[in-house]
Amino acid sequence: MALQAADVVGSDNDAVRDRCGSATRSRGATRGGAGDADPCRERRQRAMMRGALLALVAGVVVAVLLEIVTATPRSIIDFTAFYCAGSVVRDHGDPYRAQPLGACEASVASEGIYDVRGVVMPAPLPPYALAPFAALAGLRYERALMAWRLLLLVAITATIAALRKVARLPWLAIAIALLMIDAIDDVSQGQPVPLVVAAIALAAWALSRGADRWAGVAACITMFEPHVGLPVCLSLYLYRPAARASLLCGSIVAAALSVIMLPASTSVEYVTRVLPQHAASEIPWFFQYSLTNALYSLGVSGEASLILGSLSYVAMLSIALIIAPRAAARLDEPGLLVALPAALVIFGGTYIHLSQIALAIPAALLLAGRAPGVLARVAGVACVLLTVPGIQFGFDSFSMVWIAAGIAGVLTALLLRPPLVVAAIAAVAVLAGGFALHGMHPVRVRAQHAPTMSALGAGALADESWTRFVRAEDPGLREHQFELLAKAPTWAGLGLLCGASALSAFAGVRGKTKAEAALPDPCRG
Numbered sequence: 417m418a419l420q421a422a423d424v425v426g427s428d429n430d431a432v433r434d435r436c437g438s439a440t441r442s443r444g445a446t447r448g449g450a451g452d453a454d455p456c457r458e459r460r461q462r463a464m465m466r467g468a469l470l471a472l473v474a475g476v477v478v479a480v481l482l483e484i485v486t487a488t489p490r491s492i493i494d495f496t497a498f499y500c501a502g503s504v505v506r507d508h509g510d511p512y513r514a515q516p517l518g519a520c521e522a523s524v525a526s527e528g529i530y531d532v533r534g535v536v537m538p539a540p541l542p543p544y545a546l547a548p549f550a551a552l553a554g555l556r557y558e559r560a561l562m563a564w565r566l567l568l569l570v571a572i573t574a575t576i577a578a579l580r581k582v583a584r585l586p587w588l589a590i591a592i593a594l595l596m597i598d599a600i601d602d603v604s605q606g607q608p609v610p611l612v613v614a615a616i617a618l619a620a621w622a623l624s625r626g627a628d629r630w631a632g633v634a635a636c637i638t639m640f641e642p643h644v645g646l647p648v649c650l651s652l653y654l655y656r657p658a659a660r661a662s663l664l665c666g667s668i669v670a671a672a673l674s675v676i677m678l679p680a681s682t683s684v685e686y687v688t689r690v691l692p693q694h695a696a697s698e699i700p701w702f703f704q705y706s707l708t709n710a711l712y713s714l715g716v717s718g719e720a721s722l723i724l725g726s727l728s729y730v731a732m733l734s735i736a737l738i739i740a741p742r743a744a745a746r747l748d749e750p751g752l753l754v755a756l757p758a759a760l761v762i763f764g765g766t767y768i769h770l771s772q773i774a775l776a777i778p779a780a781l782l783l784a785g786r787a788p789g790v791l792a793r794v795a796g797v798a799c800v801l802l803t804v805p806g807i808q809f810g811f812d813s814f815s816m817v818w819i820a821a822g823i824a825g826v827l828t829a830l831l832l833r834p835p836l837v838v839a840a841i842a843a844v845a846v847l848a849g850g851f852a853l854h855g856m857h858p859v860r861v862r863a864q865h866a867p868t869m870s871a872l873g874a875g876a877l878a879d880e881s882w883t884r885f886v887r888a889e890d891p892g893l894r895e896h897q898f899e900l901l902a903k904a905p906t907w908a909g910l911g912l913l914c915g916a917s918a919l920s921a922f923a924g925v926r927g928k929t930k931a932e933a934a935l936p937d938p939c940r941g
Contacts (some may be wrong), residue, residue, distance in 0.1 A: 495606020620751025
């Protein structure tokens with residue numbers, strides 16, 4: 417009996433000491449050999465994953481800060497143009513003319529845009545959207561840039577907080593999804609797109625809480641990018657009557673700002689001359705992700721490409737206004753009323769830059785968090801693809817390739833939760849593609865040692881100078897067709913997102929409950 421008692425005590429102690437190992441396997445053996453998962457091993461794997469994620473995120477953040485800190489007025493061409501347009505407005509000039517806009521840009525960035533002196537970068541924002549830049553122009557350029565970047569970073573923080581509530585995804589997944597384009601690309605260049613992304617996220621959050629009037633206020637901010645803001649505001653106006661008063665008030669404020677800052681003739685000039693010429697100037701520009709650019713790259717004439725791009729915008733707008741309310745009702749997520757129109761209209765069109773691809777990410781995250789089963793996975797894959805800045809690989813340093821690969825791997829792990837080897841394969845695929853495309857498109861004007869562009873008359877539009885520069889940069893159809901490969905991941909992501917949106921609207925699916933939608937956060941113990 418004593419020996420038996422000792423054996424029992426010894427076996428109990430062994431079980432306590434090895435309760436995460438042999439005891440678990442023994443229990444599994446008694447159940448037919450299936451074997452339970454080792455809880456300690458799972459904890460160790462989670463700890464390793466958390467450590468790897470945090471190390472990778474820290475590395476990406478450092479790389480982002482270096483990219484932002486080392487930027488110069490020559491590379492921050494968008495903010496430089498907007499700042500100078502605001503300065504011209506303060507001096508009661510025409511911000512859409514080559515002069516005095518060009519003189520201001522030359523004084524701020526003496527090296528010239530892309531090292532080419534004499535290029536006037538247009539500021540194709542509507543008159544009311546130049547109001548904040550007119551205010552910033554009262555500061556020195558360096559201080560104005562710092563204030564603007566801080567505002568953009570606050571906007572990105574608000575986007576993360578709002579989408580965390582609405583999409584019910586881990587905050588790290590949302591932050592990583594926004595990091596590449598919304599943070600690195602947009603903040604470094606000074607684009608206003610992060611404000612629009614934040615407005616979409618805040619409008620979605622307000623709709624989910626039944627605060628339609630505040631959703632209307634947020635939707636008005638999306639009119640910084642009119643071709644995206646218009647579908648958002650139309651969707652709200654049609655399907656959320658309580659938001660109409662806010663939208664109408666926002667329209668009145670925008671009209672008043674336009675009239676106060678600039679003559680009415682300048683607003684007419686913006687609609688009738690500036691917008692058409694700016695769209696035409698960028699038909700062959702390699703940063704374009706529009707249908708117009710794709711058709712031109714395939715040999716379609718410039719005029720036909722513009723017409724077909726415009727028709728595609730109208731078609732996608734109509735489709736978005738049909739799909740959005742159905743998807744919002746079936747998934748019980750009213751935020752899709754604003755997120756889906758913004759995402760769908762940038763699939764095609766005449767003027768879509770890489771920076772504006774970030775506008776599709778809120779919709780992808782909402783579907784990834786709220787749609788059931790396969791649809792959520794399709795939206796997750798779309799979100800990963802949307803973060804791959806393929807065209808940047810041919811233009812920027814190798815650091816962008818490493819950052820993009822890290823983001824693709826981490827986001828795959830967070831949104832899709834596959835075996836870690838799948839996330840690693842995603843990262844390696846992006847890395848390989850980035851190295852293959854690196855140096856694809858050097859600046860031709862600089863390579864040809866043409867340090868200046870010919871001057872324009874004071875009455876010419878700034879877009880005339882930009883048109884000359886873009887045409888001088890045009891590498892020909894063969895390289896344009898090669899550029900299509902670099903843009904393929906983004907277009908694939910937009911296509912998958914459109915497909916997931918349509919299925920969520922018409923396939924009879926239902927939204928996840930709160931418990932079902934909440935993905936486990938790998939950063940929690």
